[in-house]
Amino acid sequence: MAVAIIGAGQTKFGTRKDVNMPELAWEAIKQAMQTANVEQKDIDFMVVGNAGMWSSEAAVPALMYEYGKFENVGSMRVEAACATGNAAIRVGYTAIESGEADAVLILGVEKMQESPNPTVIELIGRFGSYFWEFENLGLTFPGYYAIHATAYMAKYGATEEDFAKVAVKNHHYGAKNPYAQFQREIKLEQALNAPYVAWPFKLFDCSPITDGSAAVILASEEKVKEWGIEEKIWIHSQGVGTGTANLSRRESFTSLKSASYAAEVAYKKAGIDIDAPYKYLDGADVHDCFTAAEVIAYEDLRFAKRGEGVQLVREEQTYIGGRIPVNVDGGLKAKGHPIGATGVSQAVEAWKQLLSKAENGRQVDVKNGRYLAHNVGGTGHYSYVTIYGLEKPR
């Protein structure tokens, strides 16, 4: 049973002191339901991606069931660190594919700024292997990825300037996205002169702490037909991988094994040539929680050969008009990274791009009718690669 996204919505990402948790979530849910033209009674399953801890409300599915007046609906909250949003999509997608559900509301929501920044830094550092990495070593989230950045620099000769260029690109597109946390361009020097967070990462190499929510409505092929839905995209495939909790149990720090595995699975199922996948795609959202993570993602997704991801940056091949546009919504870097909402927001972006609804200056050319989302939880602990398309999959 093919699965379509028939509606999508997302809130402005950033500091959202103006709303509480259910209000923030409802903003996205309402848009998703209105674009899909469905009512509460049409939804038979609800999956909420929310990592939580920094925010007050934990029983989000029930909270939104109550706030949104849903009825006769199954629900659950899922967590896969920063890949929580795509994990929620995974549950809804497989529920419809198996015939257990017809129309599923996927909500990703995070209100990280209900806690002060130091508390969030403390909590997020614990997303690695708690006992062997945090308890005695105090690794922070930027630290986990900085370990990869250092290894990549040493192996392939990339520089801090190369990484800064990723931030410049993502801010360039964030400036064109009214939903982005940072809607301003930055200069290379600005990024290079910022203070260190975790060497070699400076402030502009890091995604921010964000409040935000995104929602999509998934529907079965049958419902799409029954409801006469015209505006939709389909889930063509999804690959899911897992990595070790402890970084020291890995062979390489210049690649995330879970992500390259997830990409292989997704490409294979979608019939995409693994040697030149960018020829089949119109663009991609990749998990740029840190600048170097975007470069490594180019290689794990095979947009470039090993060690050549940095060339894509230098040649500006991931701007619109290049080999493959990447993160033209600003990415996690400029759009913001509300953990549970990020993966769902990538689906919203695929929906917007493929249906040519993106804002001026950041709409890609839709030629192949396919868009990719790469969402990583932890430092490669969980990886999701999802391929969306305009045509109904075979």
Added chain:
Amino acid sequence: MEDLRKAAETNIKEYGFPVAIDEKSGALQWVDMRELHLKYIISIENIQEFFEGLRDGKLLATKCKKCGELFFPPQKDCPTCMDSDMEWFELKKEGVLETLTVIFVRPPSFSAYEPYTVAIAKLDDGVRVTAWLRGDPQKVRPGQRVKIEIAKRKEGYLMYEIVPVEG
């Protein structure tokens, strides 16, 4: 956060509720009156030899008696053999530095420390170790020889560290 807490205390008296205005947005916030302290109690019953090893200046891994696989950090079970017949194996404490980072923005629970370097080394025995790196991080590079030393932390207990080998 301290400012908000103080404002809330004042507002309980003046306004009647623990509220404060967010400076940037002007939006009214309820300042939570409940606070949660987290401190976990973690079992090390099955790897206590590891800590005894540190006391004797040794870095220990577990080794499966059946297949010979080394586990570091040490673990109780061999998932390959579906067995728990392990022995303790003393690592040689020498290897190669693979990668590192310097943590400038520290979690509150590490605020007593100056910026610290976290590194990963591959020991000659084949296992990798993540630990703090002693010394100037600007004077080391991935690929160079390092050793493991056991030293007392600021908190007064023993921990293993990665130390660059001169020359």
